[in-house]
Amino acid sequence: MVSMDPIRVLVSGAAGRMGQYVVNAVQSAPGMQVVAAVDPAGIGKRLIDICDTCDETLVIGGHLTAAIEDTAPQVMVDFTRPEIVMGNIETALNHKVACVVGTTGFSETDIKLVQRMCEKKGAPAIIASNFSIGANLMMRFAAEAARQFEYADIIERHHEGKADAPSGTALTTAQLMAAAREGDSFETVPTPVSKLDGARGGSTHGIQVHSVRMKGYVADQEVVFGAAGETLTIEHRTTSRECFMPGVLLAVRKVLSLEGLTYGIDSIL
Ligand code: NAD
Numbered sequence: 001m002v003s004m005d006p007i008r009v010l011v012s013g014a015a016g017r018m019g020q021y022v023v024n025a026v027q028s029a030p031g032m033q034v035v036a037a038v039d040p041a042g043i044g045k046r047l048i049d050i051c052d053t054c055d056e057t058l059v060i061g062g063h064l065t066a067a068i069e070d071t072a073p074q075v076m077v078d079f080t081r082p083e084i085v086m087g088n089i090e091t092a093l094n095h096k097v098a099c100v101v102g103t104t105g106f107s108e109t110d111i112k113l114v115q116r117m118c119e120k121k122g123a124p125a126i127i128a129s130n131f132s133i134g135a136n137l138m139m140r141f142a143a144e145a146a147r148q149f150e151y152a153d154i155i156e157r158h159h160e161g162k163a164d165a166p167s168g169t170a171l172t173t174a175q176l177m178a179a180a181r182e183g184d185s186f187e188t189v190p191t192p193v194s195k196l197d198g199a200r201g202g203s204t205h206g207i208q209v210h211s212v213r214m215k216g217y218v219a220d221q222e223v224v225f226g227a228a229g230e231t232l233t234i235e236h237r238t239t240s241r242e243c244f245m246p247g248v249l250l251a252v253r254k255v256l257s258l259e260g261l262t263y264g265i266d267s268i269l
Helices: 018-028 064-071 083-094 106-121 134-144 168-180 241-255
Strands: 009-010 032-038 075-078 097-100 125-129 151-158 202-204 207-213 219-227 228-236 259-262
Touching: 009 064, 009 241, 018 032, 018 106, 032 241, 064 083, 064 106, 075 083, 075 241, 083 097, 083 106, 097 241, 106 259, 125 228, 125 241, 134 168, 134 219, 134 228, 134 241, 151 168, 168 202, 168 207, 168 219, 228 241
Parallel strands: 009 032, 009 075, 075 097, 097 125, 125 259, 151 207
Antiparallel strands: 151 219, 202 207, 219 228
8 A cells, every 4th residue: 555654855955055945845745744954054953944834843963874863764855065965875875765866066977876876775866957847848959959950059057156067957958969969979160269268168079068157047058059040049047946846846756666766857757
């Protein structure tokens, strides 16, 4: 018989910009509840001060292992930092806690490592560089257009506090576009005279990637395609971090029924 008990969720990075949204979204969603929160920057802070409906006895802890052992969560949602996340995933999987990970900055080697950890520990994980439905459709459309154009640039714009550049979404988009072309690289336009280092952005799969960082943005991306006599721009704009929550909640609901590592949310949308 299917258990009707709410899914027990631990939020890692709970005091951060995304973590606070996740605490509220999980606690308000039917069929799940926040049972623990970890963030060294918020130790001792009461969760009720972040989220009205949280249990008033819950406080943010500083130790993931202790929080898992004390509260027996089924799912850890992690929005922390690139240099922290691999350790958190390993700790969670070692305790057979499923992972829903939004933290960005993974290398291909990291992804393979998580895949192996999931198989070895027999616990599932979902890692997605972008949980917004609109951004995932933008990536899907960009992969479709990639087959038809010779030139492509990605321009991503994020808030001033973002730790990594380019964004995980930009790199994932480039990977999907490259995969859609089955090894046929984009054309790169050479610039014989460079007057400023980095003016053309960074290059991956023949795609130039440009990162803008400043106050005022949350997370935007344009994918620009070019061919003789025309350009096509596919653009996604974020106006609030709320846009990531439906994807996060979907992943929390689905992850326990999956096996191994699911990379991206396209397959569960
Ligand atoms: P943030 O800096 O506001 O929050 C990160 C939090 O992690 C901080 O509060 C920090 O104290 C905490 N932290 C540090 N070490 C920790 C540890 N060992 N255990 C638990 N918490 C720890 O950053 P943010 O804007 O909330 O973004 C977090 C991550 O999410 C970034 O990698 C960002 O790129 C990514 N992100 C992903 C998506 C997506 O849809 N996948 C969307 C937005 C942001």
